[in-house]
Amino acid sequence: MSAASESAERRRGRRPSGEDTRAALLSAARAEFTERGYQGARVRSIATSAGVDAAMVNHWFGGKEGLFAAALELPVNPDALLSRLLDGDPEGTGERIVRTFLSVWDAHDGGPFVGLLRSVANHDTAARMVREFVSEVIFGKLVGAFSSPDADLRASLCGSQMVGLGMARYVIKLEPLASADVDTLAGAIGPTLQRYLTGSIG
Template sequence: MTPPVPEHPAAGLTAPPGRRRGRRPAGQNTRDALLGAARSEFSERGYQGARVRSIATSAGVDAAMVNHWFGGKEGLFVAAMDLPINPEQLIARLLDGDLADLGERIVRTFLSVWDANAGGAFVALLRSVATHEQAARMMREFVSQTLFAKLAAAVGPDRSDLRAALCGSQVVGLGMARYVIKLEPLASADVATLAATIGPNLQRYLTEPLH
């Protein structure tokens, strides 16, 4: 992820003559405003469809500020895709409970986070993986290294790489069907129903023998 960038020394100075009224001064929460606008734009349009000028307009800043803070559209995309919860904390939360209920707990946790903002950054990734290698890499790392590999290593008896990939296929597929394709009745089903029906698949992938 792109590390936080310190405020520019000139931050907060009065906008120069000619800047349109109502535009946000360059150093006044510019980075946060751009990230918020980018998350909305990428979630709605995916990487290819998102426009830097549109993001800057939504944030109330000049488009040049994207290059200033993030080096361009790709850097902004990487920073905007920051997970809503620290992966280590997420793993600890998932492992805190009866191991027999782990699969349902995974589904319930992910859906609760995604439903809160209609999929949010995860939807942007899903819409971009087919056309943008950076998004595909982020998704692969999230599935194979950041989350499921660690879960599988913690609870799986063997073949943790395969177990992690199987779990990733289930969760990514669920996100695609619910938030991108909006496949009914899955798209409008309540979290409890999906946790009860999909959770056992994840449970088998993680803890039961793989033939």
């Protein structure tokens, strides 16, 4: 089938099946997120570009957040991640952030997140993806749960701490931080994150 014929088929509503649907959605999502950013991207527009029904986004990814995480090839769903971070004593959230992120990153030796970190200096798309994941998908919502003033600044401070940790541990491999155990890092960095979340940043 020619490309033109295939495109016409999709416009008439032919739906790819199985993994083809998932792959089509991911391809369309990456293009949409790149062009419009996370906030500007629309699930219906992504589905239309992929030639599938918008309900397939929920079926395969659980919603826009899950689709964004999959487009970034992240090994964790943002909603599940937020639930873990908010589950427990609010004053222990800073340490939970460090423990949770390191448990995810260490299990994959940094995973695709390392690839993104290596790309941010030279690729605007990668920088935008990391920026929006950090500020809007994760820390923006996390800070919002505490109703603290200066929420945007707090979210960006938390993001700077964790992106910096990821860069130092997995990309630069700065010792002894790179080989430090999770308990050590959670104890050292957790209080700083807690201050960013709920303390004074004056």
